Amino acid sequence: MSAYRGRFAPSPTGDLHAGSLLAALGSWLLARRAGGEWHVRIEDVDRPREVPGAADRQLNALHAFGLVPDGPVLRQSERDAVYRGMLEPLLASGRAFHCWCSRADLAASGGVHRACVHGPVPGRAPAIRLRVDEGTDVAFVDAIRGPVRQRVDLVAGDFVLFRADGLWAYQFAVVVDDALQGITDVVRGADLLDSTPRQILLQRNLGLPTPRHAHLPLVTDAAGRKLSKSDAAWPVDAADPLPALRRAWLQLGQAVDPAPDARTPARWLGAAVDAFEPARIPTGEIRHTPARGHA
Numbered sequence: 520m521s522a523y524r525g526r527f528a529p530s531p532t533g534d535l536h537a538g539s540l541l542a543a544l545g546s547w548l549l550a551r552r553a554g555g556e557w558h559v560r561i562e563d564v565d566r567p568r569e570v571p572g573a574a575d576r577q578l579n580a581l582h583a584f585g586l587v588p589d590g591p592v593l594r595q596s597e598r599d600a601v602y603r604g605m606l607e608p609l610l611a612s613g614r615a616f617h618c619w620c621s622r623a624d625l626a627a628s629g630g631v632h633r634a635c636v637h638g639p640v641p642g643r644a645p646a647i648r649l650r651v652d653e654g655t656d657v658a659f660v661d662a663i664r665g666p667v668r669q670r671v672d673l674v675a676g677d678f679v680l681f682r683a684d685g686l687w688a689y690q691f692a693v694v695v696d697d698a699l700q701g702i703t704d705v706v707r708g709a710d711l712l713d714s715t716p717r718q719i720l721l722q723r724n725l726g727l728p729t730p731r732h733a734h735l736p737l738v739t740d741a742a743g744r745k746l747s748k749s750d751a752a753w754p755v756d757a758a759d760p761l762p763a764l765r766r767a768w769l770q771l772g773q774a775v776d777p778a779p780d781a782r783t784p785a786r787w788l789g790a791a792v793d794a795f796e797p798a799r800i801p802t803g804e805i806r807h808t809p810a811r812g813h814a
C-alpha cells in the first residue's frame with residue numbers, strides 16, 4: 520500500500536461547484552506531490568438530500584477535469600453491513616447508546632446532548648449516540664491551519680452515529696470509510712474543520728488510526744456565504760475544464776500558471792504537480808468571483 524492515500528468524498532447533493540473543485544484539485548495535488556494515491560468516495564448516506572443523477576454528474580465532471588481516481592469509487596449507500604459491524608462493539612461496551620431525545624428536547628442546550636431527557640419512547644425509533652465524557656479535549660495539528668483544539672463535550676456533546684430516521688450519520692460513515700480505505704491524509708474544505716475533533720474521538724473509540732488533516736480555504740460568494748452544492752451555487756463547467764482548473768489553482772494561492780499553453784487538463788495537471796507549492800495555500804476564506812467572458 521502506498522505511504523500516502525488521499526481522497527475526495529463529495530456528497531451527491533448537487534453538481535460540483537468552485538468549492539468542491541478546489542477540494543478535489545487540492546487533495547489530488549497533495550496526493551500526487553507526495554507520490555501517493557487519490558481515491559474518490561460518493562458520500563450518499565443522506566438519501567433525502569441526494570439529487571438524482573448528481574453522483575454520476577460529479578464523477579463525469581472529475582473525469583473531464585482530468586482528476587481520475589486510482590481505483591474503484593466507493594459508494595456509502597452500499598456499506599450498511601460494514602457500518603453495522605463497526606457500531607456493534609461500541610454499543611456492546613456502552614460507548615454508544617440508544618437515545619430517544621428529540622430535537623426539541625435539546626433545544627435548551629443548543630442541540631448539545633449531555634444526558635437523556637427521555638427513557639425509551641414507545642413507537643419512536645431511537646438515535647444512537649457516542650458517549651462523550653466530561654472534559655473531552657481533542658487537539659490536532661492541521662497541515663494548513665496549524666494547531667486546533669476543541670472541547671468536544673461542550674461543542675458537540677454526545678453526537679449522533681446513527682440517526683433516528685434510520686440513516687447513518689456523516690461523522691460515523693466518514694470515519695469508518697477513511698480507515699477501511701487506508702486513507703492517510705484527509706484534505707477537504709475548512710467547513711469541516713469543526714467536525715475533525717469528533718472524528719478523531721471516534722477513531723480513538725473504534726481503535727482506528729487517525730489520518731493527517733489539511734483543511735483547504737473555504738470558498739465563499741461575494742457576500743461571504745459558503746458555496747453550497749444544494750444551492751446549485753456556481754457549478755463549474757466541465758465542458759470547458761481549463762478555466763475552472765486555473766481559477767482553483769489561483770485560489771490555492773499558486774501564483775504562476777504552470778502551463779499557460781496547455782490545451783488539455785491532463786497536460787496542465789502534469790505541470791501543476793511539479794509547480795505546486797503547498798506552503799502557499801491560504802488559511803483564510805476565498806471570495807469566488809465567477810468568470811465573466813473568459814477566465
Ligand code: GLU
Pocket residue numbers: 527528529530562693706707708711
Ligand atoms: N461529503 C462531504 C461533503 O461533500 C465531505 C466529507 C469529507 O471530505 O470528509 O461536504
